[in-house]
Amino acid sequence: MSRSLKKGPFVDAKLLKKILDKKPAEAGVIRTWARRSQISPDMLGFTFGIHNGKSHVEVTVSEDMVGHRLGEFSPTKKFVRHGGKMQKELEQKRQQAEITAAKAAKASPAPAKKK
Numbered sequence: 245m246s247r248s249l250k251k252g253p254f255v256d257a258k259l260l261k262k263i264l265d266k267k268p269a270e271a272g273v274i275r276t277w278a279r280r281s282q283i284s285p286d287m288l289g290f291t292f293g294i295h296n297g298k299s300h301v302e303v304t305v306s307e308d309m310v311g312h313r314l315g316e317f318s319p320t321k322k323f324v325r326h327g328g329k330m331q332k333e334l335e336q337k338r339q340q341a342e343i344t345a346a347k348a349a350k351a352s353p354a355p356a357k358k359k
Contacts, residue, residue, distance in 0.1 A: 273293045
């Protein structure tokens with residue numbers, strides 16, 4: 245459910261205090277645990293270290309991110325992959341095909357240009 249428009253966007257007070265009167269170039273990485281804070285236009289250009297439960301993920305704020313939450317850009321779960329043994333075999337075949345294609349491209353010289 246979205247937040248009421250009359251309340252305005254929520255930005256953690258401590259986070260606002262950290263970026264107040266600073267320029268993005270001189271601030272460095274601002275570490276924060278406030279994943280629920282919305283990104284405001286004041287934060288453009290700043291680099292935040294957003295905590296994901298284990299470490300801080302560095303995120304540089306751009307115009308497209310305004311209005312989203314900080315936590316959206318720091319995933320808390322690590323995706324390993326699907327498939328198991330069968331998927332691993334398919335990936336190895338694909339990688340081998342790429343290697344042979346690269347070798348074939350190197351072996352055959354490019355045709356010379358005619359004048």
